[in-house]
Amino acid sequence: MSILPEQFDAVKREVIKHPNKVLMNASIRAKMAEIEANYVEHSLSGRGGLLPKKEKVLYFNEYATMKLKEWERRDSPGTSRHKLSYLKKFNEFKSKIRLTEFTPDLLRQYEDYCRDLGNGTNTIWSSLKFVKTVINSAVNDNVIANNPMKGYKNTSYQSPQRLFLTEVEINKLEKFVLESNSFVNEANWFLFSCYCGLRFGDLVTFNRSCIIDGRIILRTSKAKTDVSIKIHPKLKAVIDRLGPNLTTNEDYNRKLKLIASACGIDKPLTSHLARHSFSVLCLNKGISMESVSKILGHTSNRTTQIYAKVTNLKLDDEIEKALGRKNYLFAGSHEAAQRGAMLYSLFATCRLHYINPTEWLVDVLSKIKNYKINQIEELLPQNYKK
16 A cells, blocks of 8 residues: 555654545554564664674675675776786685684784785785775675774785886887888787887777877776877887787786897886886986876876986086086096096996986996905996896
8 A cells, every 4th residue: 555745644653634644644653552562672682782783794705795885986907907916815715704704813814824825915915904904895885893903913015116218229129120121000009008108908999080180199908098199200210110909918017028129128118117217218318207107197296206316317417517518527546547537437337227316326336346356356346136
């Protein structure tokens, strides 16, 4: 049976102006009496409340799976894949565990489990951060009352070394493209990224329609920001040579490894490294951090500052112009001039290979006493490995 709004008196809590109002009011009173009796029973037993709350999702695996589906709408495909792999790894550690059963000691055991798998420090940090994110969501969603991770301190994140190619190494790739018959298209796409800073996801979708009035104009796939990049001569030359779009990142990185070997480049060529190279080259050429940030499609300058930490060549040049030019033209003796020339040569070699001269000198001075005379060349900047 149903009634209209005007057939119910909210103050008296009864049905009015309805043919079956007597029967309906009797049914309402009986249901209310049942609810009140239930309330009294639970109050006297110490359980309180009307009815015990229906238990929500209490298993970590079930709740995390539900949250992953929810986060899928906001996360990039790559981020979703990473989170799914973190969940899979935790399930292999503990397949059935309730959210309320988490303790700091359990998380320390999981940390040891990740370490036994051979995971690096940052991988362990990311794995535990995922668990922490799920637990925090459970607290915010009132699935659990308290945060069971309280008292646990996650392993510290270590900022990775930001590798990039020097101009000399980029020129080696240019030479490879002109002289090689293998993986030329992949090398061209890598150079394309070195000259414009686009991510792999944007390389996959790039086409000629993105070129408007001598500029690359597109919306980035990850940050969803609009970028506008002027096509300079080197970039235009690469665009004219581009072949079919890339397919998978795995295949691309595998071929880049072979290209690096063929070019004699002792760095892992990846789409990330190409983007890093573009950023550092721009900063070294004097382009402002704000401009580089905009070109890269960063939503914050803080992200771009990561690249500023790995290069200080422009600052070195400015210091030389301000302080060095008048001072290094003269020396007190022939021997002093020779020593000064050697130091300038060593420091210039450091700069050529993007090594911090001060850090190199301090490290070398601490090691040189333990080196044999026939191993000294290993400490030269061009051979230097920290």
